[in-house]
Amino acid sequence: MQWEVVIGLETHTQLQTKSKQFSGASTTYGAAPNTQACEVSIALPGVLPVLNKEAVECAIKFGLAIDAEMAPRSVFSRKNYFYPDLPKGYQISQFELPVVGKGKITIQVPATKSTEAYEKVINITRAHLEEDAGKSVHDAVEGMSGIDLNRAGTPLLEIVTEPDMRSAAEAVAYAKKLHELVQWIGICDGNMQEGSFRCDVNVSVRPKGTEKLGTRREIKNLNSFKFMQQAIEYETQWQIETLEDGGTIQQATVLFNPDTGETRAMRSKEEANDYRYFPDPDLLPLEVTEADKARVKAEMPELPQALQARFSSEYQLSSYDASTLTASRSLADYFVAVVNAGAEPKQAANWVMGALSAKLNAEEKAIADSPLSAVQLAALLKRIADNTISNNAAKQVFEGLWAGEGEVDAIIEAKGLKQVSDTGAIEAIINEVLAANQAMVDEYKAGKEKAFNALVGQCMKASKGKANPAQVNELLKAKLG
Amino acid sequence: MINSSLKQLGQQLASKQVSSVELTQAYLQRMTQLNPTINAYVTIDEDKTLAQAKAADARIATGDFGPLTGIPLAQKDIFCAKGWRTTCSSKMLETFISPYDAHVISQFDAAGAVNLGKTNMDEFAMGSSNETSYFGGVKNPWDFDRVPGGSSGGSAAAVAARLCAAATGTDTGGSIRQPASLCGFTGLKPTYGLVSRYGMIAFASSLDQAGPMAKSAEDCALMLNVMAGFDERDSTSVNREKEDYTRGLAALTGEQPLKGLRIGLPKEYFAEGLSADVAKVIETAIAEYKKLGAEIIEVSLPNNNLSIPVYYVLAPAEASSNLSRFDGVRYGHRAAEYNDLMDMYMKSRAEGFGAEVKRRILIGTYVLSAGYYDAYYLKAQQIRRLIAQDFVEAFKHCDVIMGPAAPSTAFKAGEKTSDPVAMYLEDLYTIAVNLAGLPGMSIPAGFAANSEGKSLPVGLQIIGNYFDEARMLEIGHAYQQVTDWHTRMPEGI
Known part of the structure; x- marks a missing residue:
């Protein structure tokens, strides 16, 4: 039988605010345990939450960036459960009425050996504000568990997709796109190692061509794209094999073990908590007006989709090229710099997406760290355009520039690459x-x-x-x- | 001196006829003598108290003082006070020393008032007789066999027995007004949002409100001047201009100072459930208001009978969540021995909470559970809006609503402890006011003889429209100008 995997993501993005979601305590990462835990973070008797306006602005920015429906009035609810690192015994979150409603993110799925690159629209179900829990520390005190409440109350925006993805590659492409987007609009530092961007992936399989969703298992807290890819591939295979062997899938939360490359159930949903959500009486409903949206919009950078449209219309780039070049702000900035330095846009796009990206990938470098400046690349493209060198020769010049062998003309001279046009x-x-x-x-x-x-x-x-x-x-x- | 009004005490302090230290010592001495019997205070710390009195005297000496500077007050043990044990009368917090001040406490500190100690209360404010306190019941100063009401029973007994000049209380379903009625003094529950809840240990967040408990309406006005005001640390605190609640009191002179006032009497407040002797006192008080120029209008609060069932869904729901933080992890009671995390939670909470608190946590957890939420919590919220709407309708026809604050005079200790529903009915006339978020007060209106022939106080409840506290205090004050119930104190103590 042919199987189809169905994937949806829930991503916790830590918002880049100075203070916590509901208190004035600092959110700086890495401080000594419990030094950033004020009376509200510790949940002393009698303390009350006050909503951080900066976090609300982050949510509005995100809503605007994905062209989402935004609730004029959303409500904070309490999610009740006991855990030592959850000081109040409940987490303040949004349940029935989230601040950000339905929206869309267009992803670019890269080509593989057997498939072409393509674009796909992923529907966002909702995004809501909530607070993070603290951390249980199991190795600091011999024979005991410690609690560090520095992170307790840190603002999060949880972004939930529809089950729209059909492969690990699509899920990773979405996660990467979202990762770039939240950094682009400046609401999250994107640091996956520090837990600023954490993905939970819901995976189910069904016979290809059928409509009914299979039973899903949720892979928790994936903190790298590589692990996400591996985890989804393993989980998909495991579910298919289980079903083909006549077994059934139990709804469960699973963890990915990077050492073994396997996923394993941590608890089944049957034992899950009844969270007893109800509107938090300590907080007023959150109101977002058109004026709020307009004010936030005015402070926002040009969004990737706007930039993409501009690249298509101003530079006559294909929509694929335009969207690839706007996958990250740094990539878009680099491309614009190449064009501004005099390069022909289509050629600049080809080189930035082609040779330059390949080289950066191969050496695992970010575009901001490219040894080849936009001005140098533009100078190289000029020499192709004026027939001084051929495309093939240009590749050698490119290598020379990358290796720091000098400027374009000097390298052409030194390598004797000048084209014969006589x-x-x-x-x-x-x-x-x-x-x-x-x-x-x-x-x-x-x-x-x-x-x-x-x-x-x-x-x-x-x-x-x-x-x-x-x-x-x-x-x-x-x-x- | 102990029977003086706050204004008189303030004048004596300002004119240096008496120092704050002397005044404070007089109260401390009285507390030493009477508190072992009455049990109004659960924490007394003379050193801390006298240090505040000295500081107040220093302020008075420099001329930098206000109406409450140097005046000794009692604080309900629901308010966190820095360096003070703050227990909510629970074993759970028996050893908890607060590292911070509640907004109300810091307001009184800034005003230069002196904290005489923390007063007894029903555990986590859950009760109407002060009998759920981990530290034992409180005696009603008018009859030691009887309860002072609750949950602010310690503050109530302290005001009635003159163990303080005035006190603070909190009122979630009647916890200021019912004890004020049972102990014969003036107590005001302000509009929800007028006094910051920051640092006030939460019972039911959407209903809890702090207010003054004092001998007279004028004293309450002076207290409210300090307590009320916007606090950005409480999102439900209302940002409105500060008022002087005493501003209209002096003008209430002449034959008919309340001419034009329309008093609404809800027929539901005078129906079954109200004891005859209390009804008689209330009727006499209403007659007095007529003499003061008021017009009496019958109004209706048709959903009042639903207020108790609605309250006992919503308040426990919020409480079950509010009390989750008492888990033995960071502070408060932790069981001495346990096997694992779950065992620690269960033992610590089983040992730390009393029976009434557990009952309400169970009810609250139940009504919020999947499958029951819509039928209980959501339904109760809908009816809550109907109850509030009743008042909106009534206030189209009248300026204030009057009636009893409690269905009977003080009952005997132990009389209702085995019947929680009978206990819950104590708040029949007060709970709807909390559900609507309105201000309500109880003023002494006379005495009713009980079966044993002893005279016990009866309170008249005055319910105002939102933020109408100044007017309500004027209405109370006008009555207190022509009656002396509020100056009576229990004999023999």
Whole structure:
């Protein structure tokens, strides 16, 4: 049987606010235990929560960025359960009425060996504000568990998708896109190691072509894209094998073990808590007005989709190119810098998405750390455009620039890559090639178009790659009549 | 001196006829003598109290003082006070020393008032007789066999027995007004949101409100001047301009100072459930108001009979969540021995909470559970709005509503402890006011003889519209200008 995997994500993004969701305590990461736990963080008797306006602005920014429906009035609820790192015995979250409603994020799924790259729209169900719990520390005190409440009350925006993804690659593409977006709009630092961006992935499988969703298992707290990919692939395979062996899937929460690459159930949903949600009487409903939205919008950077539209219209880029170049703010900034330095946009796009991205990926470098500046890349593209070098030669110059061998013209000079555009010289080469390859000439004359390309190739080879290919084409065609 | 009004005490302090230390010592001495019997205070710390009195005297000496500077007050043990044991009369917090001040406490500190100690109460304010306190019941100063009411029973007994000049209380379903009625003094529950709840240990957050408990309406006005005001640490605190609640009191002179006042009498407040002797006292008081110029109008609060069932869904629901923080992890009682985390939770809470608190946690947990939420919690919220709407309708026809504050005079200790529903009916006339968020007060209106021939106080309840406290205090004050019930004190103590 053919199986289809169905995936939905819940992502906890830690908001970049100075203070906590409901108190003035600092949110700085890495302080000594319990030094950032004020009376509200500790949940002393009698303390009360006060909503952090900065966190609300972050939620509005996100809502605007995904073009979401936003609730003019949303409600904070209490999610009741006992846990040592949950000081109040309840978490303040949003349940029935979240601040951000339905929205959309367009993802770019990269090409693989067997599939083409494609775009897909992922529907966002909701995004709501809530507070983080503290941490249980099991190794600090011999024989005891410690509680660190520094993180307790840290503002989170939980972003929930519809079960729209159909492969680990789509899930990872979504997670990466979201990761870039929250950083783009400046609401989250994206630091996955410190837990600023944590994904829970719901995975189920069903026979391909059927509508009914299978029973899902939730993979908790994935903190790298690599682990996400591995975990989903393992989980999918496990579910398919379980069903094919005649077993059934129990709804469960599972953890991924990066050492073994396996997922394992931590608790089944049957034992799960009844959280007894009810509106928190300590907090008034959160009101977001059109004026609030307008004010926040005015402070926001140009959004990826707006930039994408601008790239398409101003630079005549394809929608795929435009969306790829706006996958991150740093990538978009780099591309714009190349164009502003005089490069032709389409060519600039090809090089930024092609050679440069490949090289960065291979060396695991962020674009901000590229050894090749946008100005250098633009200078290189100028030399292709004015026929000083061929595309092939340009690749060698690119390597030279990457390795820090100097500026573009100096490298062209040093490597002797200047293109031959002298008609006489090219004609001489063509004459030689035609004389030596009579069989190909005959084939061409008999109607085999391929033979022409082979002859061009021979000419280029004879010129050691320096002949201007366009000229070779033109002259060759003229000669062969 | 102990029977003086706050205004008189303030004048004596200002004119240096008496120092705050002398005044404070007089109360402390009285407390030493009477508190072992009455049990109004659960924590007394003479050193801390006298240090505050000295500081107050220093302020008075420099001329930097206000109406309450140097005046000794009792604080309900529901308010966190820095350095003071703050217990909510629960074993759970028996050893808890608060590291911070509640808003109300810091307001009184800033005003220069002196804290005489923390007063007894029903455990976590759950009760109407003060009998659920871990530290034992409180005696009604008018009859030691009887309860002072609750939950602010310690503050009530302290005011009635003159163990303080005035006190603070909190009122979630009647916890200021019912004890004020049973102990014969003036108590005001302000509009929800007028006094910050910050640092006041939460019972039912949407209903809890702090207020003054004092001999007279004028004293309550002076207390409220200090307590009321916006506090950004409480999101439900209302941001409105500060008022002087004493501003209209002096003008209430002449034959008919309340001419034009329309008093609504809800027929539901004078129906079954009200004892005849209390009804008689209330009727006499209403007649007095007529003499003062008021017009009497019958109004109706048709959903009042639903207020107790609604309250006993909503208040326990909120309480079950509010009390979850008492888990033995960070502070408060932790069982001495336990096997694992769950065992620690269960033992610590089983040992730390009393029976009434457990009952309400169970009810609250039940009504919020999946499958029951809609039928109980949501339904109760809907009826709560109907109850509030009743008052909106009534206030179209009258300026204030009057009636009894409690269905009977003080009952005997132990009389209702085995019947929680009978105990809950104590709040028949007070709970709807909390559900609607309105201000309500109880003023002494006379005495009714009980079966043993002993005279016990009866309170008249005055319910005002939102933020109408100043007017209500004027109405109380006008009555207290022509009656002397509020100056009576129990004989023999």
